[in-house]
Amino acid sequence: MLFPRSAHAALCGVLFLFAAAVQAQTAKLPNVTILATGGTIAGTGASSTTTVGYTAATVGVQSLIAAVPEITKVANVTGEQVFQIASENISDAQWLQLANRVNVLLAQSSVDGIVITHGTDTLEETAYFLNLVVKSKKPVVVVGSMRPSTALSADGPINLYNAVRLAGTPEAAGRGVLVAMNDQIHAARDVTKANTTTADTFRTTELGMIGYIQGGKPFFYRDVTRKHTVDTEFDLAKLDALPQVDVAYAYANVGDVAVNALVAAGAKGLVHAGVGNGSLPAKTKPALVAARAKGVIVVRASRVGQGIVARNGEANDDQLDFVVADTLSPQKARILLMLALTKTTSTKEIQRMFYTY
Numbered sequence: 153m154l155f156p157r158s159a160h161a162a163l164c165g166v167l168f169l170f171a172a173a174v175q176a177q178t179a180k181l182p183n184v185t186i187l188a189t190g191g192t193i194a195g196t197g198a199s200s201t202t203t204v205g206y207t208a209a210t211v212g213v214q215s216l217i218a219a220v221p222e223i224t225k226v227a228n229v230t231g232e233q234v235f236q237i238a239s240e241n242i243s244d245a246q247w248l249q250l251a252n253r254v255n256v257l258l259a260q261s262s263v264d265g266i267v268i269t270h271g272t273d274t275l276e277e278t279a280y281f282l283n284l285v286v287k288s289k290k291p292v293v294v295v296g297s298m299r300p301s302t303a304l305s306a307d308g309p310i311n312l313y314n315a316v317r318l319a320g321t322p323e324a325a326g327r328g329v330l331v332a333m334n335d336q337i338h339a340a341r342d343v344t345k346a347n348t349t350t351a352d353t354f355r356t357t358e359l360g361m362i363g364y365i366q367g368g369k370p371f372f373y374r375d376v377t378r379k380h381t382v383d384t385e386f387d388l389a390k391l392d393a394l395p396q397v398d399v400a401y402a403y404a405n406v407g408d409v410a411v412n413a414l415v416a417a418g419a420k421g422l423v424h425a426g427v428g429n430g431s432l433p434a435k436t437k438p439a440l441v442a443a444r445a446k447g448v449i450v451v452r453a454s455r456v457g458q459g460i461v462a463r464n465g466e467a468n469d470d471q472l473d474f475v476v477a478d479t480l481s482p483q484k485a486r487i488l489l490m491l492a493l494t495k496t497t498s499t500k501e502i503q504r505m506f507y508t509y
């Protein structure tokens with residue numbers, strides 16, 4: 153029996169209305185691109201109780217998205233696998249590749265925000281690097297997980313969902329690169345991984361997180377004071393490599409072997425992770441002075457983790473022509489010094505940058 157014309161017309165009408173409704177709903181959702189780089193969030197373990205000893209960076213971006221179908225209800229999501237690594241192995245070249253891709257995407261009016269899935273070991277470093285080189289006010293949210301995708305109560309799916317919600321929220325714009333983990337929103341400059349394995353590992357201990365994500369909705373309670381993203385002076389377009397900057401760690405009875413070796417290996421900048429308020433051990437100081445005399449920029453930071461390294465406090469920085477890291481951790485001071493050296497070797501200018509970003 154042929155399908156009656158009237159019924160056929162009615163069905164076409166219903167399908168048309170349905171398609172129009174879906175299109176209208178989709179048009180209202182933010183367009184979020186997920187850039188996947190690897191890490192535990194893409195990791196797999198031998199069993200559901202494997203939370204250490206798993207393999208990071210095995211699950212592709214489309215599988216990550218498919219594992220959280222709720223994401224498609226809150227955003228129009230596209231995924232790109234930029235690279236697939238355990239983040240302890242991330243390179244300068246991969247930082248430049250990722251940052252350039254972020255800038256290209258955010259320059260497109262069709263992209264409202266970006267989520268970057270990343271291993272947690274160097275997540276804070278990538279987030280801070282991007283905080284200094286992304287040239288858009290649109291939200292960029294870096295997210296990871298502490299349990300692999302195969303684990304009981306894996307934190308990756310909810311972290312990814314929250315990150316997409318945050319990246320799609322207009323209120324998240326203009327705040328610099330954000331880190332969204334464990335229902336918390338942190339600013340890239342001040343957050344650090346504070347525990348080797350627990351889900352609450354990302355903390356901004358003294359300066360504080362900037363908000364929460366509750367029930368999928370972001371809530372902000374403070375903003376950052378230092379310049380970032382569109383307000384920085386660093387321009388990726390002129391960069392195809394980053395200068396070599398290394399970190400020398402201080403501890404009881406330390407000597408000058410590490411400093412001398414790093415200078416001999418070609419370091420253009422040295423961050424000294426000093427004890428206390430950035431103190432210089434007597435057996436290390438001559439090597440740092442010699443490094444400065446060779447043109448290496450020396451930054452005094454602290455291994456302590458919180459607080460300001462005071463200029464001319466534990467050392468006469470004016471006389472030594474050293475720079476102080478302010479409150480930046482040694483690993484983040486290294487990032488700022490790398491970018492600073494793409495602009496200048498003036499310690500006065502570099503010190504200004506450490507008080508600006």
Ligand code: DGL
Binds near residue numbers: 208240270297299
């Ligand atoms: N290998 C570590 C990394 O990729 C795993 C840690 C994690 O992602 O949570 O950073």
